[in-house]
Amino acid sequence: MRVNVTVNGEHRRADHVWEGESLLYLLRERLGLPGAKNACEQGECGSCTVYLDGVPACACLVAAGQAEGREVRTVEGLADGDELDPVQESFVERGAVQCGFCTPGLLVAAHDLIERNHQPSDAEIREALAGNLCRCTGYEKILDAVRLAAARKVEAAQ
Amino acid sequence: MSTPIPTRSPQELDDTITGGIGESPLRPDGVLKVRGEFAYSSDLWHEDMLWGATLRSPHPHALITGIDTAAALAVPGVHAVLTHEDVPGENVYGLKYQDTPALAADRVRYQGEPVAILAADHPEIARQALKEIVVHYAVLEPITDPERAAHDTTLPKLHPDGNLVRYQRIVRGDPDAEADVVVSGVYEIGMQDQAFLGPESGLAIPAEDGGVDLYLATQWLHVDQRQTAKALGLPLEKVRLTLSGVGGAFGGREDLSMQIHSCLLALRTGRPVKMVYNREESFFGHVHRHPAKMYYEHGATKDGDLVYVRARMYFDGGAYASKTPVVVGNGTTLSVGPYNVPNAKIEGWGVYSNNPTCGAMRGLGAVQPTYAYESQMDKLAAALGMDPADLRIRNAMSEGSANVTGQVIDFPAPVAELVQRVKDMPLPPENRTSPVDIRELPGGASNTTHGEGVVRGIGYGVTIKNISYAEGLDDYSTARVRLELLGGEPVAMVHTAAAEVGQGLVTLQQQIARTELGVPRVTVPPADTGVGDAGSSSASRQTYITGGAVRNACRAVADRVFARAARQLGRSPEGMALSGGKLVASDGEVLAGLADILGDEAIEETREYHHRPTYPLDPETGQGDAHVQYGFSAHRAVVDVDTELGLVKVVQLDCAQDVGKAMNPDAVIAQIQGGSAQGLGLAVMEEIQVRDGKVRNPSFTDYLIPTVLDMPPMRIDVLERADPHAPYGVRGVGEPPTISATPAIANAIRAATGLELPRVPIRPEHITGT
Numbered sequence A: 001m002r003v004n005v006t007v008n009g010e011h012r013r014a015d016h017v018w019e020g021e022s023l024l025y026l027l028r029e030r031l032g033l034p035g036a037k038n039a040c041e042q043g044e045c046g047s048c049t050v051y052l053d054g055v056p057a058c059a060c061l062v063a064a065g066q067a068e069g070r071e072v073r074t075v076e077g078l079a080d081g082d083e084l085d086p087v088q089e090s091f092v093e094r095g096a097v098q099c100g101f102c103t104p105g106l107l108v109a110a111h112d113l114i115e116r117n118h119q120p121s122d123a124e125i126r127e128a129l130a131g132n133l134c135r136c137t138g139y140e141k142i143l144d145a146v147r148l149a150a151a152r153k154v155e156a157a158q
Numbered sequence B: 001m002s003t004p005i006p007t008r009s010p011q012e013l014d015d016t017i018t019g020g021i022g023e024s025p026l027r028p029d030g031v032l033k034v035r036g037e038f039a040y041s042s043d044l045w046h047e048d049m050l051w052g053a054t055l056r057s058p059h060p061h062a063l064i065t066g067i068d069t070a071a072a073l074a075v076p077g078v079h080a081v082l083t084h085e086d087v088p089g090e091n092v093y094g095l096k097y098q099d100t101p102a103l104a105a106d107r108v109r110y111q112g113e114p115v116a117i118l119a120a121d122h123p124e125i126a127r128q129a130l131k132e133i134v135v136h137y138a139v140l141e142p143i144t145d146p147e148r149a150a151h152d153t154t155l156p157k158l159h160p161d162g163n164l165v166r167y168q169r170i171v172r173g174d175p176d177a178e179a180d181v182v183v184s185g186v187y188e189i190g191m192q193d194q195a196f197l198g199p200e201s202g203l204a205i206p207a208e209d210g211g212v213d214l215y216l217a218t219q220w221l222h223v224d225q226r227q228t229a230k231a232l233g234l235p236l237e238k239v240r241l242t243l244s245g246v247g248g249a250f251g252g253r254e255d256l257s258m259q260i261h262s263c264l265l266a267l268r269t270g271r272p273v274k275m276v277y278n279r280e281e282s283f284f285g286h287v288h289r290h291p292a293k294m295y296y297e298h299g300a301t302k303d304g305d306l307v308y309v310r311a312r313m314y315f316d317g318g319a320y321a322s323k324t325p326v327v328v329g330n331g332t333t334l335s336v337g338p339y340n341v342p343n344a345k346i347e348g349w350g351v352y353s354n355n356p357t358c359g360a361m362r363g364l365g366a367v368q369p370t371y372a373y374e375s376q377m378d379k380l381a382a383a384l385g386m387d388p389a390d391l392r393i394r395n396a397m398s399e400g401s402a403n404v405t406g407q408v409i410d411f412p413a414p415v416a417e418l419v420q421r422v423k424d425m426p427l428p429p430e431n432r433t434s435p436v437d438i439r440e441l442p443g444g445a446s447n448t449t450h451g452e453g454v455v456r457g458i459g460y461g462v463t464i465k466n467i468s469y470a471e472g473l474d475d476y477s478t479a480r481v482r483l484e485l486l487g488g489e490p491v492a493m494v495h496t497a498a499a500e501v502g503q504g505l506v507t508l509q510q511q512i513a514r515t516e517l518g519v520p521r522v523t524v525p526p527a528d529t530g531v532g533d534a535g536s537s538s539a540s541r542q543t544y545i546t547g548g549a550v551r552n553a554c555r556a557v558a559d560r561v562f563a564r565a566a567r568q569l570g571r572s573p574e575g576m577a578l579s580g581g582k583l584v585a586s587d588g589e590v591l592a593g594l595a596d597i598l599g600d601e602a603i604e605e606t607r608e609y610h611h612r613p614t615y616p617l618d619p620e621t622g623q624g625d626a627h628v629q630y631g632f633s634a635h636r637a638v639v640d641v642d643t644e645l646g647l648v649k650v651v652q653l654d655c656a657q658d659v660g661k662a663m664n665p666d667a668v669i670a671q672i673q674g675g676s677a678q679g680l681g682l683a684v685m686e687e688i689q690v691r692d693g694k695v696r697n698p699s700f701t702d703y704l705i706p707t708v709l710d711m712p713p714m715r716i717d718v719l720e721r722a723d724p725h726a727p728y729g730v731r732g733v734g735e736p737p738t739i740s741a742t743p744a745i746a747n748a749i750r751a752a753t754g755l756e757l758p759r760v761p762i763r764p765e766h767i768t769g770t
Helices: A023-030 A086-093 A103-116 A122-129 A140-157 B030-034 B123-130 B146-151 B221-232 B259-269 B279-285 B324-333 B367-384 B388-395 B415-424 B505-517 B542-569 B594-598 B665-684 B736-753 B764-768
Strands: A003-007 A010-014 A049-052 A055-058 A071-073 B050-056 B062-068 B078-082 B114-120 B134-139 B164-172 B181-189 B201-206 B212-216 B239-243 B273-276 B292-300 B306-316 B343-351 B454-467 B476-486 B489-495 B521-523 B577-579 B582-584 B590-593 B603-610 B629-642 B647-658 B716-719
Touching: A003 A023, A023 A049, A049 A103, A055 A103, A086 A103, A086 A140, A086 B030, A103 A122, A103 A140, A103 B030, A122 A140, A140 B665, B050 B123, B050 B259, B050 B279, B062 B114, B078 B123, B078 B259, B114 B123, B114 B259, B146 B164, B146 B306, B146 B343, B164 B324, B181 B367, B201 B259, B212 B221, B212 B259, B221 B239, B221 B259, B259 B273, B292 B367, B306 B324, B306 B367, B324 B343, B324 B367, B367 B388, B367 B454, B367 B736, B388 B415, B388 B454, B415 B454, B415 B629, B415 B647, B415 B716, B454 B736, B476 B505, B476 B542, B476 B594, B489 B505, B489 B542, B489 B594, B505 B521, B505 B542, B542 B582, B542 B590, B542 B594, B542 B603, B582 B594, B590 B594, B629 B665, B629 B736, B647 B665, B647 B736, B665 B716, B665 B736
Parallel strands: A003 A071, B050 B273, B212 B239, B306 B343, B489 B521, B647 B716
Antiparallel strands: A003 A010, A049 A055, A049 A071, B050 B114, B062 B134, B078 B114, B164 B343, B181 B292, B201 B212, B201 B273, B292 B306, B454 B629, B476 B489, B476 B603, B577 B582, B582 B590, B629 B647
16 A cells, blocks of 8 residues: 655655554655564564654554654654754753663654653653653663753753 | 775764864764765665565574575566575584574574575565565574573583583682671563664675675674684685774674675675665664573671672573673673672573574673672662662772782772762752652653652662773784875874774774874774774773773884984984874973974884783682683662552663773763663663563564653762773773663662562562563
């Protein structure tokens, strides 16, 4: 089948998509956007989190055909050209990235949290990121990064 | 060489970041990673590539009586189906013993063993075609009890020499010593998984010279190259490996997974072949941490001085040897912990069974005994009526102590200080009187308690871990350093084959070169087999060993700069140094710009670093200077336990560790935090559950790793007691925090509940007794 989807603001078309393919496969293998990661492909680890019509979703759990006509924003679409989003900047600065495999999914989840809630408490950050597994960092530096990104967002809004 | 390289191949890292040794510069791969542009091995892509897939045994133990691949080969879109008969070289590999078939021939020894492989146009076609391969099995009774495997000679032999991989005995002082106070226990530890997030994956591209280029995630390129080339029947230089992005490792990428298979398929089809395991396959496709059963007896004086330790421990290595010999070596030599023990009798067995194969995982061979002896230390403290931390401090080894193998510790060993430091850290408030945020309680937002039935406990865990390879192995690394002018600016390039698996080695290589050569810009090309062996990114050894090699190569380059400058300036090279892109004299006088000395002629040097020799253990007494260095860490855990539901919330987890020299302090803290999380996982949730040789939970739904809700805040205290024998005084950092976190949490749960809890992970039913 053919799938039309808007990805990071750009209209994309994929032909000969097999009905069983996931949105994650479509993005990674057909559209050349490997930022969303394939760690469990079962919706458990959050590594493939993308925005689907503005709502975070595990791309591995969405059939490619379900994305027809919809808007997807991936980690590749967070930065504004060369300028990183504050949440990306904070992850780099606070050492929240080690192997980095969980990072794209965490960034989308954290970005969504901060968009919704400019001043999240620690408990709220933990709750928002509870669906994203990280095996390297022990999470403390990720929490630091999200706190910093939120502070910067507030600062930028003022 | 005109072999094409894959799209999304390893990228150039940022060479504009600054900062030398002892600072915490940013990662040069950080921006690529947050932009989603860093190419991990599962992201590799090539026009015309095929997808490889693996058929695995459903049985833990069976004879193969026939394989029919015709139907699979007839599936449209399938390009090759291969079995053991298609392995052109030796169909056997292994890290220590050559006992593992690349593809099973006449027998399978574990559930998930690779039997056949195929390549197809689409991953789904590949998966469907696997079902068309017909394998005839004669199912056999699996051997699943490691103690029986060690002693029962009537069991069938899984390998020609039987079912014992290694037996090691250590006898020190009087093995039959007696003591006033004696405690004993039997401890078990479940099978933990590395659970790295990036799946086993890579892309093999056939080359025009009849060889193959393999882009992959691994921990040790050269050992993969040697094993793969042997199976392919090719000379080493025709099997070239390049590291692509590695999504975590933790020991799980030391053994081969898809290396031989992808190359076989690429060479057979003449097309690039990509292989990516899904999560379930990943659980079958790599080795795990050895489960163990350990019998311990400690004897002490009434005052609390250790008199003896006697222990017997069984390590289940599963179907193939992998790192089992090393686990037995580490397990026995580290069996009494960081304590002075005059008398000991220790025995360790590592065995073959039909359980999943076990090999390297963070804390290799030290995790198991540490859990046991630290449980014993609390039991002993209770028997003596002593404070558990004070008992540990009283018996702590220090510089000049001899360990259980008779090796004298000739470098700092501040064990007592580490324990004292975690003991002195402030405790979290009890927080039970005011209205409680239920998210902070066991069960969290599931709203299972508002504090009733919740008890708090405090526990300690202390460990000693050997750093780098041991028992006489010549462990080394190679670095090539080049200094040249690029755009008029001096730039250093550091090329090694050392694997960056997330720990920050690329950052460190830049830091060392910037410090040694006094240049701000350092490039680090992808690690590959085009430069000498760097050994494995494991055993907490890379900062020490590859760091040493980079230092040596930089200093050799600097010496040539000095010699050249001496000729040009007509003065002695004595006292010259490089700093801030300039050549300076010992009194700080600027002699010349580095650019002027270098001119158009680059300087390149390749150097190795070998650590000082170690020696094998005496086979009878187990005595010997087996290890080159040790790392030490101490944890204190505070837990809340819901005794009615058996739920545990780790409230706080504090750590003190000696790192010799914090080369990158932020990265050191990150290693301690991440390592502690893995230790927490083993204490309360992580286990591959195996019954009758079959894995029952090969998914992230059922194999639980800690989330951000499970990890508590940590206080971390880093000591820097330089090791005079190590480059820059460094001490391996990565493993100790994983090891000591587990017993600290287990001891805290015991303190809270008063239960024996002789097995980790501690599950709710162990606490509720249901």
